[in-house]
Amino acid sequence: MDTFAPLAFDPLDPVALTQALVRCPSVTPAEGGALSLIAEVLAAEGFTVERPVFSAPGTPDIENLYARIGREGPVFVIAGHTDVVPVGDAGAWTRDPFGGTVSDGVLHGRGACDMKGGLAAMIAAALRFRRETADAPGSIVFLVTGDEEGPAVNGTVKLLEWAHARGERFDHCLLGEPTNPATMSDMIKIGRRGSLTGRLTVHGKQGHVGYPHLAENPIRGMVRLLAALEATPLDGGTAHFDPSNLEVTTLDVGNPATNVVPAQARAVFNIRFNDVWTPQTLAAEIEGRLREAAGNSVRYEIVFDPTNAVAFLTEPGPFVAMVADAVEAETGRRPALSTTGGTSDARFIKSYCPVVEYGVVGQTMHQVDECVAVADLIALEAITHRLLKAYFGGKRAD
Numbered sequence: 036m037d038t039f040a041p042l043a044f045d046p047l048d049p050v051a052l053t054q055a056l057v058r059c060p061s062v063t064p065a066e067g068g069a070l071s072l073i074a075e076v077l078a079a080e081g082f083t084v085e086r087p088v089f090s091a092p093g094t095p096d097i098e099n100l101y102a103r104i105g106r107e108g109p110v111f112v113i114a115g116h117t118d119v120v121p122v123g124d125a126g127a128w129t130r131d132p133f134g135g136t137v138s139d140g141v142l143h144g145r146g147a148c149d150m151k152g153g154l155a156a157m158i159a160a161a162l163r164f165r166r167e168t169a170d171a172p173g174s175i176v177f178l179v180t181g182d183e184e185g186p187a188v189n190g191t192v193k194l195l196e197w198a199h200a201r202g203e204r205f206d207h208c209l210l211g212e213p214t215n216p217a218t219m220s221d222m223i224k225i226g227r228r229g230s231l232t233g234r235l236t237v238h239g240k241q242g243h244v245g246y247p248h249l250a251e252n253p254i255r256g257m258v259r260l261l262a263a264l265e266a267t268p269l270d271g272g273t274a275h276f277d278p279s280n281l282e283v284t285t286l287d288v289g290n291p292a293t294n295v296v297p298a299q300a301r302a303v304f305n306i307r308f309n310d311v312w313t314p315q316t317l318a319a320e321i322e323g324r325l326r327e328a329a330g331n332s333v334r335y336e337i338v339f340d341p342t343n344a345v346a347f348l349t350e351p352g353p354f355v356a357m358v359a360d361a362v363e364a365e366t367g368r369r370p371a372l373s374t375t376g377g378t379s380d381a382r383f384i385k386s387y388c389p390v391v392e393y394g395v396v397g398q399t400m401h402q403v404d405e406c407v408a409v410a411d412l413i414a415l416e417a418i419t420h421r422l423l424k425a426y427f428g429g430k431r432a433d
Contacts, residue, residue, distance in 0.1 A: 046076045047163050049416040050142060050409050052155035054135035057144035061117050063185035064095035069117035069151070070181060073158065077102045077177060080162050087197055089189035097182040097189035101198060104165060105174030111426055112176045112208035113161060113419075114191070114384060115154035116183035119146035120401050127403045143406045152407040153211030153394035153415060154179065160419035164427075171427045176205065183380050191380040192343070195387055205388040207354050209422070211415075212379050213397030219414045220366035224392035225355055226275060226348035226374040227381055228307045231314050232340040233321060235260065237333060241298040250296035254288060256333035257300040261286075263328030264321065269308070275348055276309030276374050279317075309374075310346040314339070344378040347385045358391050361422040365414055393418070 044051035061067030074084045082102040090096045122132040122145050130136050132145045142152065161175050178198075182190025215221040237257040242250025261283060269279040283304045288297040308317050318339050329335055349355060351372060363369040384390040395415055399405045
């Protein structure tokens with residue numbers, strides 16, 4: 036049997052574990068010691084831990100972690116990521132971005148909020164639950180990547196494929212992203228919108244502004260096409276989703292001169308779409324609007340970026356209710372069920388089992404002086420512990 040040197044902190048303490056993880060400089064794609072730390076913590080508690088590394092041309096190799104304890108079902112998955120975004124201007128931080136310092140009840144550092152704090156609290160809860168009920172039926176799995184903030188090519192999507200190919204099957208998953216806007220009782224994510232990016236080019240003819248009959252200004256055509264894209268709402272929303280929204284994110288002609296009609300105009304737009312659409316049906320809708328607006332007078336090209344971000348929903352049912360019950364029991368208020376926000380690795384997990392997201396307050400994610408309230412870490416540990424007790428207590432969340 037493997038033996039491990041004593042840790043310098045108590046892994047059942049979500050604050051101490053968060054501090055230890057924040058002190059690992061795991062800026063995507065660097066592992067930074069964070070996965071190694073989690074592997075040591077989980078292995079010492081009896082988890083079988085594996086560290087697959089995945090690769091793809093043009094992307095960095097990514098280290099991942101898969102850990103399991105138990106041999107039978109149900110299988111409860113806790114998912115998350117240890118990679119963090121860059122700190123930006125380190126001089127703008129009031130504290131060491133990788134110091135993990137605590138002051139006035141707040142833990143500071145890159146990843147404290149997104150999402151080392153959430154992952155640490157859930158690890159601490161799982162360890163406490165296993166120590167208290169080692170003979171509980173079922174299994175707990177940790178699915179942790181170092182590629183959520185990066186290309187998301189060699190992380191969770193491949194880790195799931197790898198596990199599935201080995202015969203691993205999952206019943207439900209809790210993803211610890213920072214879902215709460217202001218308090219720990221605010222919000223559970225039961226789905227996510229999809230994301231589709233389009234790149235529109237309108238062709239004209241370069242010429243002198245004093246001789247417009249010899250030129251063709253592509254900006255007029257671009258304005259016409261973009262207006263057509265935004266003239267009519269894509270949809271009115273659905274039972275659990277807001278209306279899809281299209282936002283133009285760049286508009287450029289690359290023209291440094293004031294007396295030259297440019298040859299081309301380019302725009303990029305992004306659509307966050309609900310479950311009315313798939314990427315394919317949405318692209319077809321956009322192409323149809325452009326064709327109608329262009330007629331025979333605007334020459335253009337439209338290209339859509341590849342996307343793995345599709346809209347999905349975990350239908351409210353026993354498992355969602357079980358998570359909401361745990362939140363309400365610990366906070367005194369029932370959280371809203373939401374599908375707002377950006378994308379997450381839940382878009383991959385949903386193909387293998389029902390997944391919901393719940394974590395700490397996300398007000399400072401990706402910001403200078405990112406931080407998390409110590410009370411929120413303690414609350415998340417208690418909520419996750421209560422959820423595990425309910426889940427494995429014979430009350431199956433089908």
